[in-house]
Amino acid sequence: MSTLSIGGADCLSDCCLQVCQLFSTCVAFSLVADMGIGRGALGNWTLSIWCFCFAVTLIILMLQIWKLMSDFPSIRYKYSVTYACYAALLCLSASVIYSTTYVQFLPYGPYRDRAIAAIVFSCIAFLLYAVEVGVIWRVFWFSDVTCYVLTVPGLLKVLETFTACVIFAFISNTSLYHDQPALRWCVAVYTICFLQAAVVLVLNLGDCEYRLPIPFPIFQLGLTLLSVLLYASALVLWPLYQFDEKVGGQPQRSSDVNCSIMGDPNYYVCPWDQRLAVTVLTAINLLLYVADLVFWSCRVSVGTEDPPRGS
Structure with missing residues (x-):
């Protein structure tokens, strides 16, 4: 060992x-x-x-x-x-x-x-x-002992979960999404994908990834593909329902009356800015998941799998 x-x-x-x-x-x-x-x-x-x-x-x-x-x-x-x-x-x-x-x-x-x-x-x-x-x-x-978070997929998982945490900070204002089922779906997407990535990290930190009933690369590929699809839907729905007037969105910052209330500490970041920040972070996390998907697709396609690591 x-x-x-x-x-x-x-x-x-x-x-x-x-x-x-x-x-x-x-x-x-x-x-x-x-x-x-x-x-x-x-x-x-x-x-x-x-x-x-x-x-x-x-x-x-x-x-x-x-x-x-x-x-x-x-x-x-x-x-x-x-x-x-x-x-x-x-x-x-x-x-x-x-x-x-x-x-x-x-x-x-x-x-x-x-x-x-x-x-x-x-x-x-x-x-x-x-x-x-x-x-x-x-x-x-x-x-000769490897550490998951110091590998490419490990760093991607760290960045994915971290970006999700920042998204959670911006959507702590529930008024951004509670009136629209589509926006509540986006919040569910952020939560589901965060939990999936967290599970992968826990499995690796506990050296349990090779105890799964299926090969770990296949498991990773499936979860990552699901996350890409979910985030793609969020990237479409979140900006659509936040910025399109036809569905009740606010296309311009000036249309949000809360953005003019700069004397109130609760409005240092107005809701419109929070909506924009979540949109950008959603796009960033989608790119991270796509990179993760490419990595595991290549790993599975060439049929390579790391042997169980020592501890």
Whole structure:
């Protein structure tokens, strides 16, 4: 059975990175948590990201300090790199969303300065998590144990689920879709495809993919094809019912009266902008699923299948 060779220097570098990650995320949410002014739904979402990253990183650091995972280095690094990938993407998205949907509307003064400082620390956290991914990738590169999230299909699955999470943040405003069955179908599509991708990730992280009754590439190909078809329907229906006047949509931003209410924190991102953002993200995720489909189609067509991996 293959094992990972992990030295004390690797563990020390991991701990140092995680301490810096804790500091950056802690400062980020501490700067904006008690500002005393409304943040809106997306502002609260970014604050939740920083809190989540801080909490999970703290748990991982404590486990490493107590050496509870020292006997399972392969499992430790698989889960660590998966979390680091998501944390890097989450901190990056939080930095972008918080700056574009919230900070730019704050008046010049101490509140704006604190918000900008929070963005800086969020960007630092993103870089630290990205460095951790690189460090762990180096460990796997010099071993004969593979990690799913460091492969092409694994990275695609991470990006697919991450994009879906951002979509969920934008559709947290239920008024965008609750009146139209077609739009509720789109929300169901986002949920179904997210769960499918999450199941694949869990199967791989648990080394259970080869216990399926059918070959894993066939299983992946079927799920990905279904996701492509579902997302294609969402890409047609969502913009149609959101922007076509014939079916009750609003083709122009000026036609949305809520977009003029910029003094209310709940409208830092007006509904029309949210509709447009979901449309763009739907197109991006469809492209990711198409790339995933091409990969697995090639894998199945040539009849290759990776042997069960060591752990």
